[in-house]
Amino acid sequence: MRVREVRTDRLGAVSGEVWVDLTRHPYVEGETAWVPVREGFAFDREIPERHAYAGRGYFMLGDVAVVRGDRPAEKEVAGIVRFRHPRGVLWIESLDGVTRTPVTEILWGSAGEVCHREEGYTYYLDPGRVMFAQGNRDEKMRMARLVRESPAGARVADMFAGIGYFAIPMAGSGAKVHAMEINPVACAYLERNIAANGLAGRVQVSCGDCRVHLSGTYDRVVMGHFDAVTMLPAVFSHVHGRSVIHVHSIGDVSGTIQDLAEGAGFSPSINVHKVKKYRPHEWHIVQDVTLS
Numbered sequence: 001m002r003v004r005e006v007r008t009d010r011l012g013a014v015s016g017e018v019w020v021d022l023t024r025h026p027y028v029e030g031e032t033a034w035v036p037v038r039e040g041f042a043f044d045r046e047i048p049e050r051h052a053y054a055g056r057g058y059f060m061l062g063d064v065a066v067v068r069g070d071r072p073a074e075k076e077v078a079g080i081v082r083f084r085h086p087r088g089v090l091w092i093e094s095l096d097g098v099t100r101t102p103v104t105e106i107l108w109g110s111a112g113e114v115c116h117r118e119e120g121y122t123y124y125l126d127p128g129r130v131m132f133a134q135g136n137r138d139e140k141m142r143m144a145r146l147v148r149e150s151p152a153g154a155r156v157a158d159m160f161a162g163i164g165y166f167a168i169p170m171a172g173s174g175a176k177v178h179a180m181e182i183n184p185v186a187c188a189y190l191e192r193n194i195a196a197n198g199l200a201g202r203v204q205v206s207c208g209d210c211r212v213h214l215s216g217t218y219d220r221v222v223m224g225h226f227d228a229v230t231m232l233p234a235v236f237s238h239v240h241g242r243s244v245i246h247v248h249s250i251g252d253v254s255g256t257i258q259d260l261a262e263g264a265g266f267s268p269s270i271n272v273h274k275v276k277k278y279r280p281h282e283w284h285i286v287q288d289v290t291l292s
């Protein structure tokens with residue numbers, strides 16, 4: 001297939017151009033798209049004809065294809081390899097314990113550290129050692145947008161920062177972020193990712209239990225952990241009467257949040273926001289809790 005290389009953010013702009021072969025789909029990888037070219041027009045290169053992948057969902061972290069859940073069949077793995085040409089296919093069977101450490105197996109090729117690009121930010125991580133919340137892309141961008149819409153220089157706590165998927169877009173949008181993370185491996189990647197995105201000075205990192213490291217007063221608190229509500233009481237002495245707390249959970253826990261906030265002397269207004277389907281009939285929820 002003859003293609004021209006364009007940046008993905010220009011896909012819309014080129015779609016009406018005469019050289020584009022509208023009978024085929026562009027091939028997108030990260031921020032690069034290879035757009036099929038009609039017969040007779042100039043092209044940048046030829047790539048192998050692509051066959052639609054019909055197996056179950058997977059996602060790319062850098063150049064490694066990641067499959068979650070049940071072990072994929074050999075033909076699914078072969079399909080991913082044929083379709084995406086990854087460096088390796090990594091199966092994440094589960095995420096274990098407090099640190100959500102992946103239990104993995106490399107099913108094809110090699111894995112290890114990757115450099116992943118998302119929404120203009122760079123993340124280094126080893127998906128075999130630390131988790132990456134791939135399914136929360138809209139939520140990460142929503143947090144960045146809320147920061148941009150709030151007063152400049154807002155002080156934000158990211159209590160379960162991982163490798164920085166909330167902290168980095170929020171700092172990139174103007175917040176001063178205090179990022180806390182208990183897993184030393186994730187903490188090392190967090191530090192590296194802050195530097196890689198030119199955000200040193202905007203993000204303060206504390207490695208250890210967030211309940212111990214919370215300090216001072218925050219305008220916004222992100223609690224990106226499914227058991228967040230159990231740790232909510234620790235937050236109330238670090239917020240003010242207009243702070244917003246984003247409490248993640250599986251299922252709606254707004255009743256518990258209401259009781260805890262009122263017990264701490266606040267009158268909360270709670271907005272329930274769906275992030276993604278987690279299991280059949282179960283949603284990953286974020287409760288946006290505005291205090292007064």
Ligand SMILES: C[S@+](CC[C@H](N)C(=O)[O-])C[C@H]1O[C@@H](n2cnc3c(N)ncnc32)[C@H](O)[C@@H]1O
Pocket residue numbers: 098099100131133159160161162163180181182183186208209210211224225226227248
């Ligand atoms: C952001 S991920 C969770 C993502 C997803 N919402 C979930 O619960 O599976 C959780 C991160 O919080 C970290 N973590 C867990 N308990 C913590 C604690 N008490 N203090 C700081 N970080 C913690 C883990 O090491 C992990 O990197």
